[in-house]
Amino acid sequence: MSADTIEQDEAEARTAAVVALLAECFTAIERNAVTRVSLRAAYLWRCHPCKEDHYLTTEACGCGAQRPSQLPA
Numbered sequence: 001m002s003a004d005t006i007e008q009d010e011a012e013a014r015t016a017a018v019v020a021l022l023a024e025c026f027t028a029i030e031r032n033a034v035t036r037v038s039l040r041a042a043y044l045w046r047c048h049p050c051k052e053d054h055y056l057t058t059e060a061c062g063c064g065a066q067r068p069s070q071l072p073a
């Protein structure tokens with residue numbers, strides 16, 4: 001597996017982790033914190049044109065923007 005390309009297995013593993021953490025959030029503040037950290041850790045990606053956050057298993061935003069093929073580690 002390449003270190004800087006998102007592999008499907010890795011995308012699925014990271015998405016599962018984010019989903020599990022979000023499921024334990026009881027407040028919007030907690031969800032916001034998990035989302036912020038997930039974005040920073042490249043467990044989520046943000047569509048910059050519309051500022052929407054997506055799971056790594058989502059390959060394109062509703063606006064048509066593609067998931068970045070490489071994310072900062």
Ligand SMILES: [Zn+2]
Nearest residue numbers: 047050061063
């Ligand atoms: Zn978008």
